[in-house]
Structure formats: C-alpha cells, structure tokens
Amino acid sequence: MTQANKPDIKYLFEPRSVAIIGASHSKGKIGYKMVENIVYGGYKGKIYPINPKGGEMLGLRAYTGLDEVEGDIDMACIVVPAKYTFDAVRECARKNVKYLVVITSGFSEIGNRDEENQIVEFAKENGMRVLGPNIFGIYSAGGKINATFGPKDIMEGGVSIITQSGALGIAMIGKTKAENIGLSSIISLGNKADVDEADLLEYLVNEERTKVIMMYIEGIKEGERLICKLKEITRKKPVVVIKSGRSKRGAMAAASHTGSLAGADEVFSSIMTQCGVLRAESIEEALNWCKFFTEIPAPKGENCVIITNGGGIGVMCADACEKYGVELYDDIKTMKDAFADAVPPFGSLKNPVDLTGGAAIEDYERCIRAALNHKNIDSIICLGCEAAVFDVDKLPDMTESIFKDKRNLKPIVFSFVGGSRLEEKIGEMRRRGIPVFPELYSGVSCLGAAYRQFRYSKAQVEPDAVVDIDADTINEVIRGARADDRTFLLAHESSRVMEAAGIIMPQSRVARNLDEAVKYAESIGYPVVMKVVSKDIIHKSDAGGVALDLDNKEEIIDAYQAIMRNCKAYKADALIEGVEIAEMVNIKAGVETIIGARIDGSFGPTVMFGLGGIYVEVMKDVTFRSFPLTHREAVKMVSEIKSYALLLGVRGEKKKDINEVVNTILKVGAILQKCSDISDIEVNPLIVYEEGKGAKALDARILLTKSKVVE
C-alpha cells in the first residue's frame, strides 16, 4: 500500500469541516444521531449532512451528494450500509477529504477482509486516511466535535480514551461522566484497518488538554510504531492500558471476537512495562488511576506514611502498599519529629501511624497536617474506621480543607470504613473531588500507579544501545543459505553469524590429518573434544567417532587412531573428511541461560531471556523486551527473572558474568535489527561463567524469513 500525501493527524481531532454521509431524517437512526451530536456539541466548523433526498436537518441544509458541497471537507463520517461504503469512499476521494470516519460495520469483523483492505488501499492512494470501520466515532474537545452516535453530553476534562471495543467505549462515556471524570477525547478504533493507536498518540503527545491517556486494547497490529510512540509519550504523561484476553480462555474469546490473534500476554505485559505504560486489570482500576492522575499532584519522593485510627486497617494497608509498590517511610527520628505531638500515648509513632480508636477528627486532622508539613514525607494515606468519637459528618470539610489547600502539593489518599452515614459522606467527598476510596486497596493501587509513573518519568533518558556487528559477513552467510533455498542456517553458518556478532562459541576447527589435529588442539588449548567429520557417518558416537576430554598430544594421537579404526570398522566405505577438534566446554562451571529473539507478529523484534532448560520450560521464568533496547532495560531484564539469584551466585558460588549476558542480549538484538532476513535466533544454552570470565554460546539456531529481504 502506498500513502499519497498523508494528511496531518490534527485534522482528525480538529477538522474544520465535516460531512456525514448517510445523514438521516429519522430520529432513531445512527445517521441522525451523528448529526445531532455534532450540532449539540457546539461544533464551530462547517457541517454537511449528506442524504440523497436533500432537504433540511436540525437547521442545516442536507446535501444530496458530496459533489454539491462547495467548501473543502476535512472529515467525512460514513454511516451508509457496508455495500455502499466503497462508493462513498470514492466520492470522498473526488472531494479530497482528509479523514474518513467509517462508522459502518460488516467488514473484517465478520470475515469481509478483502473489501476492507481494498477501501483502505484506495483511500491511501488518494491521500485519505480511515478511522474504523466498525466504530462509534470520535469525540475531541480540541475540535469541539462529538462525531459519535453515543451520548450527546460528554464532560470535558483531561482524560483521552482510545478504545478497540465500541460497546465498551460508549458505555465508558457514560461511566466517566458518572464518576466525574472529564474527557479530552474518546476515539473508537474498531477494526483498526488504517489509523491505529500510534497515529492517535502522535496528536495526543503534545495536546495540552490531555493529562492522561487510557487505551483499551484487544490486539496489536503494528507494534513497533506503537512502542516507539509510547516510549516518547509516557515520559510526558501517564498512559493506562487495559488489555483483555490476558488469560488463555480470554485470548480465545478475543480471537473469535475481533478476528485478530492477540500476542502472548506475557510479551505484551513486559513490553508495556518497558515503554513505561501502566497496565490496569479492570475498567474500574483504569478509571480510578485516570481520575487520580488528573486530580492529584505527582509525588516528589518515595516516602509514604499511613495515618490510621485502626490498627487492623493499618496493617492491611501496609499489605496493600507492598502489593502496589508503595514504599513505607520508617525513619524513627522523623516520625517522632512529625507526630509526637499529634499521636496519643497508646498510639503508634511507627508507620502505620496509629491514633487508636479514641482519636477524634481533630486529632486526625492535626496528624495529617503534620505529615503534610514535614519535608521528608512525600505522600500520605489516611485511613479511618467509623467510631463514636470519629465524627464522620466532619469528614467532607476536613478532607476538603486539606486536599484543596494549594500549598499541600503531596499525593494524598483517603479511605474509610463504616456505615451508611459514612457512605453518604464518601459520596459527598467524591463529588467534591476528594480522592476518597471506599476500599483501601483501590486507593493504594492509584498511589502505586502514580509512583510507577514517577519512577519512569524521572529516570534519565538513555539512548538505545548501539552494538557493532559485522552485518556484511552475516548477510553473506544468509545469501549462501538463500542460494540453497533454505530458510534455516546450518551449524557452521550459525557459528559464523555468532562470530560476526562477537558472541563467543567454543572454538573448533576441522583437521584433515593427525598433524593438523595436534596443531589445532594445541592452538585451541587442552582439554579438547575430537569428533569424526564424515557425511557418511550420522551417529558419530555409535560409530566410536567421538573422544572427549583429551588432555595432551599423546591422547590426541591415540584418539585419532582409535577414531579412524572405529569408523572404518563401523562403515568400511565411509568417506572420512577429517576430525573436528573443539574446545571442551565445562558446562558445570557456569549457569545455563537461554536467549531467544524473534520477529514477533505484533511487536517486531523482541527478545526473551531465561535460565536454561527447566527454568524456562517448567517454571516459565522468562522475561521479554522489544528492540531497540537501552542498556538499562537489558540489565533490568536479566535481573527481573525469579532465578536471578543463580546468576548472583547461591550456596557460596561466585557471581556470574551478568554483564556478558546483557551484551549478548544486545548483540542478538543487533543481528535481528540489522539483518532483516533473520526471523528467529535461539542461543541455547549460553553458559555464563564467573564475573569477568564471559559466557559461551554452545548452540545457536537461526531461521530466516520466508521471503527474501536482502538481495
């Protein structure tokens, strides 16, 4: 597909004029609702309802066709049935429309993939882009346009929602409003035939209204572009993702629902973390986070303090903090400093600070203010159990006076347990915009998300690792394999690729006679292994064609003679080319690891790392990243597997050469990125020795793409 004059994405969000092809006079129809929402939403640009009957519609002139429209059209919403859609698209091309918002369904989601592809290809050739098909439209506060058939009242605010599910998207317009969450935009992606998340992020990254972006994803098509955009945007604003189909069963359901196979969920999850994206489990969690990000200041440090009037909920909250990665502050001196005056004698000055059940609201407020005023404390979780002395009627004013005080620029979370009177008060507090949660786990989950964003955005930007490899040699090897019509490399070819990338494999040379055998053994260094080289002898061990652990010249001579004798006896007419002399690798002196890299269907070049054999196979103790990769991420990757302790050295063993593992990961990545004919590389095992002693790849399997890239 070629794209002629790709229009700027801002015309999707801020069109100067919009046509509705299929605008209807009948109130119940989507073609009516679209026009109504655009008009009702106060759109300032030109509106062109298109209906073959012409006439008038909500005070607007309806045009019988696009040709009748005189001005330029930035966006055309298409709501005609599927069978008329291509015709409408052709009409749009003649009118040089920039964006097609194809509401119509009945394309790839029901198997009608060809027509969808044809429409998109045609649109691109004619300088147009397609949102959809099979969507409810787009709302954009920036363009003051509600080009959806969803609710007409959308509350403006700082959250932008990108959704692959239409039904859920429409429901979320209502839900966000009910939860007092304002939207800067909501975009329905539907079949994602052309415009995708990456395109939309292009606009949202610098759009000032948007403080946080929420995406509901079912499957990823062009993951590489998305990753690139996400890495950029998450440094500036939080991105919250819900991806359904995380379970085996869910993935099956997603595949049958969207027709797109979701990538392995573990890969998705690791890569989102790499991009600084916050993944929520449920809609509720995602919306809670979004609301929190738009209303609460970001933390400036890690020190969190819990203030409670009940020991039990304090302990539960400490559990929640550990679960969500919120660090509890514990400097005894500071704690005494801050709270000695506010906490009663039976209370606890340790974190969680416990005012006990005897604390009145006033004690509670004093304690929170003490925390707010202390420079060493960065965030506060305030918990309360309803009790006779804890007068919940005072909570709304107290919490508001604390929360709305502009000097209090610390994240603060409230959570209370109690009866219906308290529930009413919680409702009131929420309406007043105070971050109060009926369940403390929800509140701590928000604070945890804020901390993850804080850590990601404050980490220094590091350029992607650049690794020098000899790509020419590798491509020469590939050409050889292609000439043979192979899509896999032979062992010696893989070895050459590894060598060209600077990944060390055991040394080995083929000796054609005894003299050479001795010479090579001495140059490689004892001990060595000797194996017969003969295409006539497949099972070398069976033939007596292998000798291990040869320590000196005499043993080489004996072994050589024995192997020749054995092989002749085994197969008299075998053509023996010589013997391979290879370094004898001491596997037990190192730790077995696996590095697997491939072109992932969703995310492009990705890499997996794990500890050898059983750890990967049985314990599923693996981690993933996408390339390009920074050095820091590669280090993080290696350290986040559960069996990392084995590389650090357990049971008195010395620390292993972790640095070399990181380098090998980056080298494998460089191969995959620079040699686009290669689709899969598996280094297995990579034996990692003591720190400073490097690592050796005992085997490497390399697959090529089905179609040639390099000529």
Added chain:
Amino acid sequence: MTQANKPDIKYLFEPRSVAIIGASHSKGKIGYKMVENIVYGGYKGKIYPINPKGGEMLGLRAYTGLDEVEGDIDMACIVVPAKYTFDAVRECARKNVKYLVVITSGFSEIGNRDEENQIVEFAKENGMRVLGPNIFGIYSAGGKINATFGPKDIMEGGVSIITQSGALGIAMIGKTKAENIGLSSIISLGNKADVDEADLLEYLVNEERTKVIMMYIEGIKEGERLICKLKEITRKKPVVVIKSGRSKRGAMAAASHTGSLAGADEVFSSIMTQCGVLRAESIEEALNWCKFFTEIPAPKGENCVIITNGGGIGVMCADACEKYGVELYDDIKTMKDAFADAVPPFGSLKNPVDLTGGAAIEDYERCIRAALNHKNIDSIICLGCEAAVFDVDKLPDMTESIFKDKRNLKPIVFSFVGGSRLEEKIGEMRRRGIPVFPELYSGVSCLGAAYRQFRYSKAQVEPDAVVDIDADTINEVIRGARADDRTFLLAHESSRVMEAAGIIMPQSRVARNLDEAVKYAESIGYPVVMKVVSKDIIHKSDAGGVALDLDNKEEIIDAYQAIMRNCKAYKADALIEGVEIAEMVNIKAGVETIIGARIDGSFGPTVMFGLGGIYVEVMKDVTFRSFPLTHREAVKMVSEIKSYALLLGVRGEKKKDINEVVNTILKVGAILQKCSDISDIEVNPLIVYEEGKGAKALDARILLTKSKVVE
C-alpha cells in the same frame, strides 16, 4: 492453667442474664452505651447494671455490687478501668458467672501481659471463661443481645463476623448494614486471652441463623484446635477469612500492633486452603462473598456461561473467570441448542455468548432465560454495556423477575457498564437484593468463591491418613539423646528414626576389618562407598579416607588398604575403628526433593514440600500443610508446586515415584505426631526415582523440643 467446669459456649451467645460491671449514668460513657444497646436490642433475659452509686438506669435498677444481685449471672460485661478489672473478676467468681466479656483495654496490647494471664488463669480456675480483654463486645441474634458499645441498630441476617480488630469490627457493623448484609452475630476477640475463634466456631457450626462466617485475623495462637474446627465447619457452611499482615511490611506492622507475631503468610494460606477456608484479600471482597453466599443458591455443576452485549467485556470476563477458577462451558451442541433462537446472526454462540451492541433488553432476557432453562448450564454471568437500544430503565424489573423466580436455582451474576442513569439503576437493583456488580471482576470473584466452596463441600470426606511407624524405637533413640543432654540427633540416630518410620536411607554398615568390609559390600550390593571411621579423623577426604564407586571385591581390597595406609600417613596415632561401607546412590537418576516438618508456633505440626535445593531456596516453590493430613491432601500438596512437571518427567524422562513422596510426607507427619519430643525433621534431599522404584532420603536432620516430653 486448669479449667474447672468449662461453661458451654452457648451461654456466651445466649446468656439468660447479663451484668454490666461499670454501668454508667453518663450518656457519653461506654458503661452507659453497653446498657443502652442491650436494652434497645430487645434482650429478653435479666439485665443487672452494676454501679457503686446504685440508682436507676434506663428504667432498670442499678446494683451497687454483684453480691446484691439475687439471680444467677451467665455473662458479665466488664467496663471498669484496667486497674479494677481483676477485682471485678473476683467478684464474678464469687457469683459463679459463666462468661466474662472484658471490654476494658490496657493489658497485653500495651505490654501488660502478666496481669492478663493472671486474670485468665483465675477465671479458668473458677469455672469462668474470658472474652477479650480489649474488645467492643458481642452481638448475637440467637440471644437477641447487643452487648457492644458499637452502633445500636444491627441488622439481623445470616453472616457471623469474628474480628480481632475492634475499630474495624465496629466500622463493619455499619458497613454491613449499609450494604444490606444482615448479621447473626459479631464477636470482638481483642487480645484473645482465652476464648478464641475455635471456641466460637463450636457454637456457630450448628447455629441455624448463621449461613456464612467471616473472620478477620491478625495472628493465630492455638492453631491446631482452629484447624480441626475449620475442617468440620467448612463442609457445612462457607468460612471467609481476611488475614492482614500478609506482606513482610504488613507482618511487621501487625507485630507492633497486636504484640503477636503472625506465622509466615504462606503457611497460613496453604493451611486455610487445606481447611476449605476462603481467603479474601480485602474487606470489600470478603463482604461481597458473604452477601453472595447468603443470597445466591450454590452451583450444582461447573458449567458457566457468559452472556454479553459487548465483545470486549466478554473477553475481560473470560480473563476474570480464569483468574477466579470459574470454568467456561464450551459444548458447541448445547450452546447452539440453548441460544440459536436468542442470538442474532452477527452474534456469537460460543462462550462468551455475544448478543452484540444491537441487542435490546428483551433479547438479553430471552437469552438468560434460555441459559436458566438448559439443564447443562450451571451458572450464568450476565454483562451489559449501556447503549441506546439497551434500555437500562428496564434492568431492575427484568433482573428481579429472573433472579427472584424460585424455579431459577442457579447462581447468576450481573454486571453492567454505563453512565449515571445506569448507576442509579444498579443502586436500585442492589437494594432489591439482586447480585449486580459495577465491576465485573468483583462479581466473578464471588462466583469463584462459590465454586471453591462447592468443590470443597462436595468432595467426599476422607479420614486422616494413618501410618504405622515404630514409635517405641524412635522414643528410645530420643531417650538416648536426652541422656546426652542433646536437643539434636546424631546422624546414626536420625538414620534409626528414618528406619523406624519406614523411610529408606542408603544402606550402610561399619566394618571393623577387611573381611567384614567385603562381606558388607556384597550384602549391600555394588557399587559402594568406603569411608574411614575414626573420631580422630574429622576431614576424611583430606586424609585420603574416602573411596567412591567401588565395583567389586578387588576394588574393596585395594581401597581398604589404601585408606589404612593414607590415614596412618595422615595421622600416625589415629585410632581407626574401621570403615563404613555404604550404598553408592545415583543422585542423577532421580529428582531431588525436600520434606521439612516442624511444630509451627501457630499451627502445631506442619510440613513443607518442595523440589531440591535451588527450587526451594531461590524460586520459593514450596507448599505447606498441617497434620493430620488426608492422603488426598498430601497428593494435592505434591502436585501444586510449580516444578511438579519435573516429577511427572520432562524432556522424555520417565515419571517419578510420586506415590513414594506422598508416603514419605505422611511418615514424617506420623513421627511428628507420635513422638512429641521431636520439633523439627528435615529430609533433604529425598531422591525420588522412577515410578515404582521408590525414593531415598540421603540425609535427615532431627531436632528435639527444648523441654522433655517423653520420660
């Protein structure tokens, strides 16, 4: 402590008369509130407020002392300050009170452990039992008594709450009422100086009002009794537990809050599962489950169907089902049978059944009824996204007509996403008692809990495994060690214990001369290991006193002579008692496992199982159970570790002798249960061979209790 005439627990829940020692005339005081709540709650028994000033109180005569009371007193609530508490307890003893409800705080929770112990000991000696101290009291619908200083209005219902946190307990009285959850009782345990969860369960197990029990636990004291009670009760009614202090940080907070060190959370968790207890993470989750259990019929089978009008939430729900262990039904024929008429052409008949966004409430209802009427479908999750055609105003009546229909005896969960109008409707549905959840994960979590209860209660009762061991021999070994003043066993003593329990260790005998060495080697079977036996030679290998892998008589002779020669050279004056001839164990032919059993501080005899060395140490891949243990639980234990696949055989290896692992676990348990002097047994490693070929314990370490039990 001795307990004279332990009073029946029913007098705590259904006292015929109650005294309030410290009853007060002042409205703000706890001593007033207690009397007020008892009177207001409509208690039918005799009420005796005790106040030195006498007078009248809420229409009741106040007595100046217990002696003035003529009738018997079943329960005395003590609300006097800590320093007067013991006096009050003495007064109660003179009056033969049965239960002391000690509201007063200022005992072990602030370090005043001695007085608390003295009070309890005195009470027990005098036939009384103590609830508390440091509690808010007890409410019991069975006794129509609200002997708490919490809210006076308690809604009667089917949930009984046992709480170790007072503040949380009082708040939960309010919270349950606000959530429309009725209580059959709520009991504050406070410092748990005497009456504990197990005592209360004794009453609750057969109390008909109580449909479900919820416990908030911070620490366990007499876990063995609790386990025993839990196993009994969970077959009859669900028990939901929240235990705080599950994280490292939370456990620290709990220790400083309650003064009681919580056991390791993993142990608690495994044992609760063993007992059929449902562990909730948060208060909200626990209360949701409790409400669900009181309102929703139990499932009769595993087949769950999701019905949705949005594909996206259907996929998310499938994820939630996998997370919470709800099995999605997928018999294509049945699904077609049930839903072909109800699902539109573009919808999905596969589970999740997708009616698409075009479905009206009526289509939706038709589909749900089809599921309710189909005999192969056991439970239903109904999801909906608000949309123009999905008229949420109709939801309350529709869901009620389905849910309240007595013929529909299947568990059903509703969850809808949408705006404020829908939120109102959800509120209305909840008030009407319909199981509707604003967040689908909460709903599926309830159904998951119902399924776990279903599976536990339907499983056949299996008697605890009985294993025959030679306890006399073991106790004889113990006496020997005790005589030496040791609290550990020597290697040969541990071997004798293993042998007496039928756990196989490598054979070994000490030969005093070469003839014996040959004889023993031949009786054990080649290959064998030979080691010098001499208390003068500690480092046997250094002395050249070890020979491995001896295959025949000649090698025995050579090795014997070499060892004698080496040892004499190493230390000329060493007294050599002989050589140990031991079976040479092929470690590589089996899988290394570890069985560790000990008397846990909270739970008594417990056992840990995991795969050898690194799996346990690095991967923390272990599981726990308490003894006694059924055979089925022991099998479950072995199969639930992540590395179980290694026992099943990976990479073409044969299946290992899992049965022998199970037997060894049960034998270790038998030792711990029958020989009460033993506190710790570690069998490490236990090498497990191919199925049918058994297992061998290479080493066993056994520790004794600090004080003697066996004489």
